[in-house]
Amino acid sequence: MGDGTTVILDENGTKRALTRIAHEILERNKGVSDLVLVGIRTGGVHIARDLARRLEEIEGEPVAVGEVDITLYRDDIKGHASHLPVGKTDIPFTLEGKRVILVDDVLYTGRTIRAAMDALMDHGRPTIIQLAVLIDRGHRELPIRADFVGRNVPTSQKEIIQVQFNDENRPVDVLLQK
Amino acid sequence: MGFKHKDIIALRDLTKEEILLLLDTAENMREINSRDIKKVPTLRGKTIINLFYEASTRTRTSFEIAAKRLSADAVNISPSTSSATKGETLLDTAKNLMAMKPDIIVMRHAISGSHYFLAKRLPCSIINAGDGAHEHPSQGLLDMLTMRDRFGRLDGLKVAIVGDVTHSRVARSNIQGLTKMGSHVFLAGPPTMIPTGAEQLGNVTVCKDMNEAIDGADVVMMLRIQLERQGKTLLPTLKEYSRYYGLNPENLKLAKKDAMVMHPGPINRGVELSSYVADGDQSHVMKQVENGVAVRMAMLYHVSGGELVE
Numbered sequence: 001m002g003d004g005t006t007v008i009l010d011e012n013g014t015k016r017a018l019t020r021i022a023h024e025i026l027e028r029n030k031g032v033s034d035l036v037l038v039g040i041r042t043g044g045v046h047i048a049r050d051l052a053r054r055l056e057e058i059e060g061e062p063v064a065v066g067e068v069d070i071t072l073y074r075d076d077i078k079g080h081a082s083h084l085p086v087g088k089t090d091i092p093f094t095l096e097g098k099r100v101i102l103v104d105d106v107l108y109t110g111r112t113i114r115a116a117m118d119a120l121m122d123h124g125r126p127t128i129i130q131l132a133v134l135i136d137r138g139h140r141e142l143p144i145r146a147d148f149v150g151r152n153v154p155t156s157q158k159e160i161i162q163v164q165f166n167d168e169n170r171p172v173d174v175l176l177q178k
Numbered sequence: 179m180g181f182k183h184k185d186i187i188a189l190r191d192l193t194k195e196e197i198l199l200l201l202d203t204a205e206n207m208r209e210i211n212s213r214d215i216k217k218v219p220t221l222r223g224k225t226i227i228n229l230f231y232e233a234s235t236r237t238r239t240s241f242e243i244a245a246k247r248l249s250a251d252a253v254n255i256s257p258s259t260s261s262a263t264k265g266e267t268l269l270d271t272a273k274n275l276m277a278m279k280p281d282i283i284v285m286r287h288a289i290s291g292s293h294y295f296l297a298k299r300l301p302c303s304i305i306n307a308g309d310g311a312h313e314h315p316s317q318g319l320l321d322m323l324t325m326r327d328r329f330g331r332l333d334g335l336k337v338a339i340v341g342d343v344t345h346s347r348v349a350r351s352n353i354q355g356l357t358k359m360g361s362h363v364f365l366a367g368p369p370t371m372i373p374t375g376a377e378q379l380g381n382v383t384v385c386k387d388m389n390e391a392i393d394g395a396d397v398v399m400m401l402r403i404q405l406e407r408q409g410k411t412l413l414p415t416l417k418e419y420s421r422y423y424g425l426n427p428e429n430l431k432l433a434k435k436d437a438m439v440m441h442p443g444p445i446n447r448g449v450e451l452s453s454y455v456a457d458g459d460q461s462h463v464m465k466q467v468e469n470g471v472a473v474r475m476a477m478l479y480h481v482s483g484g485e486l487v488e
Contacts, residue, residue: 069206072218072248072479084180085199086206086479122215 004178008135008153008161014171017150018047021132022054024148025101032059034127035099038066040116041087043105046169047134051103066091073115095124101148105163105171107133110144135174137161181480185297185304188313189354197355201323203476204469210247211471221250221482224281228254229271230307231287236443236467237307237316241284244474250281272296282478285309303481311345317442318351320473322359324466325397328438333360338391338433340423341401341450342371342412348442349401357381366391367401367423370412388423395433399440400425400450416449426452430460438462 009017029035032055039048045067052063069087102116117129132148137155153176155161160177181199189197210218226245230238238254245252255275268287275283282303285293290312297304308314326332337356343349343365353363357380365376366385376384385391392398403419413419425439439451439460447453455461 072210072220074220086203086476088206089209118219122217123213 006176006178007173008176009151009174011172014134014150014173017134018050018171019054021148021150022051022058025051025130025132026055026058028130028147029099032061032063034097035101036064036066036093036095037101037103038068038091038116038120040102040104040112041067041069043163043165044103046165047105047132047163047171048101048103050170051101051132064093066093068116068119070112070115070119073118075111075115089119091123095120095126098124098126100126100129101132102129103132105134106161107131107136107144107146107149108139108161110140110142113144114142134163134171135161184481185293185306186315186477186481187293187297187304187306187309189315189318189351189358190313192315192358194358197319197322197358200319200473200476200480201326203479204319204323204472207472207475207479208469210475211468216247217249218247219249220479221245221248221281224248224250224482225279226250226252226282226284226478227275227280228252228307229275229283229285230254230256231285232257232308234286234307236470237286237314240467240470241305241307241316241474241478244471244478247471248475248478250478253280268292268296269299272300276300276302282481305477305481308347310347311350312347313351313354314347314442315351315355316470316474316477317348318355319477320466320469321348321352321399321440321442322355323469323473324440324462325361325438327465327469328462329396332356335361335396336364336394336434337361337397337399338364338366338385338395339399339401340366340388340391340425342403343367343376343401344371344373345404346401349399352399353379353382364391364395368412368419389429389432392425392429392433392437395437397438397440398425398430398433399442402442402444403446403449416446420449424448424450424452425455427454427458430455436460440466443467 037048037052039045048065052065055063067090069089071084071086130147133146134150136146136149136152162175164172166172228238228241242252280302284305284307286307287309290310293304293306293309306315339349356363363382364385366388376382439455441451441463445451445456
């Protein structure tokens, strides 16, 4: 590990944070009925799948997981964004009448979340959308806040937050690079 | 990697990686076409002009739907309603359109090279929807996407293209694209309709007859006999053409067991394609049309960055 890199959450810390979020989701929504998770590609999808496993362990019922790619909903398309490849959006269930937990790894400006919510709305009308993130690093540019947060981390805009995943795409630890 | 072209005029101008990027984007665009709200806000505020100097239903509608699904504003101009009939030159028409600040012009024109001519002179993006007997890149891309859907790859496929290759921009775009992606193209058609030097385009084999081309093929692509283009001099009768170069259930057996049958449309039923084959299980014609919208969305998306990124 190079100079200027700190571990914000180690493997056990990440596991505990996600377990706590899973419990909070169940408490707030009174179980998993009508509950679905939608992860934002790509980090958010891995976190969503991890959360789904934990929810199933606790409740004994599977929870559906969808994936949303926000490239086509970005607000900086006039710049260079249209040179980006478009990822796959895969929501193989209806959102109509569902309680949707939108999941991302890091919450920063809030622009990604805005784009993801617009994308979800185009797939149907959920009863409620709640936001779960592993890290909230501040610097919001839109009026958006998370319902479930693994860890609040005060950062400067120059710093980089990196959530690391293992070969099975399960979150391992979270690093902050100065 | 990113897409660095202002225009898409010919698949000859694109690298293998760029073609792959367009196909991947198109594949992911398909999700939009299958949901209730078939629209994303990506090209909101962009203006796209469909300038069609030649008749077209499929391609023009497909480009128009693609533009609208990306939230761009699309305007159609066809020759019968344009000043071209009053003698205005192509450049004058284009400059007048340019004064209305479009972001992309999608054009079909009978003269090969007219797109390069405009692309050099106009700041907006130019997309080729067919230029003479040169190229039809969106058709080439949608054909490749349809093949990739089926086989999961393009590398190593044996693709037979049968018919009037000389006058076919569909064939040229497919040959350019497929050979770059590692497929092997076999051409067959009346000798008057096979361009000289076709082998120089890459991994291309010119066959002496249709059976040789479709023998063991993964894909049999039939070209439309373009009665409006080649006049009547190259072809004795349609009946004779159909006997030697038409695809029917009998000769289709020469191809691989589940070979794909493709056709760019509109089909001359009973000429290049018998109705049994056109409507049969092996026909992928409707999938081609379906993929057309997604491919054109990908093309509009990737040229719309405007400036080149270094």
